[in-house]
Amino acid sequence: MSPTVVTDLPEDAHSSKSPSVPKGWTAKFPNPKTVQTMLHDSTGLPATLELAEDQGSRYIFLSDKNYYIWNTASEQGWHILNVKNREELYTNVAKGKGGLKLEELPDYGSDLEE
Numbered sequence: 001m002s003p004t005v006v007t008d009l010p011e012d013a014h015s016s017k018s019p020s021v022p023k024g025w026t027a028k029f030p031n032p033k034t035v036q037t038m039l040h041d042s043t044g045l046p047a048t049l050e051l052a053e054d055q056g057s058r059y060i061f062l063s064d065k066n067y068y069i070w071n072t073a074s075e076q077g078w079h080i081l082n083v084k085n086r087e088e089l090y091t092n093v094a095k096g097k098g099g100l101k102l103e104e105l106p107d108y109g110s111d112l113e114e
Contacts, residue, residue, distance in 0.1 A: 019087055022094035025051045025060075035059060039070055043077050044108045050089060060089065069102070078102035 021027045029035060032049050039047035045063040052059050057073035060080070067080040067089055082101040083089045092099040 019090040019094075021051065022090055024054050024056075025093060026054055027051055036061070038072070042070060042072075042075065042108065043068065043105060050086065051093065060093070068105070069100070077105040079105060 027050070029049055029052055035052070036047045036049055039045070039049075039059060039061050043063075045061075045068065047061040047063055047068075050060045050062055050067065058069055058071050060067060060069050062068075065084075067083045068077055069080060070077040078100075079102065080089070080092075080100050081103055083092055
């Protein structure tokens, strides 16, 4: 069994001081490459992890300067429309329900389809 790898996110290059990680979320990831591969396989998008829900099933990731949220339990994803950088992401996630303006991602496909 390979060792667990935990990665901290670097500070946002576009902000002089990044805000705190929102309550209920983490920016420390065990095995981040595995999660990024899962996100890519699920959405078809190259993924850079930003946040993971503490004791939950949601991940927020960056792909081509856009932010997305993926729910591994429901296998649904959304493009986050009102976030352009990590500071806005952390601020809007911290607001809770209604803090993020979302657009559902189209179905990418399934390995169970013929």
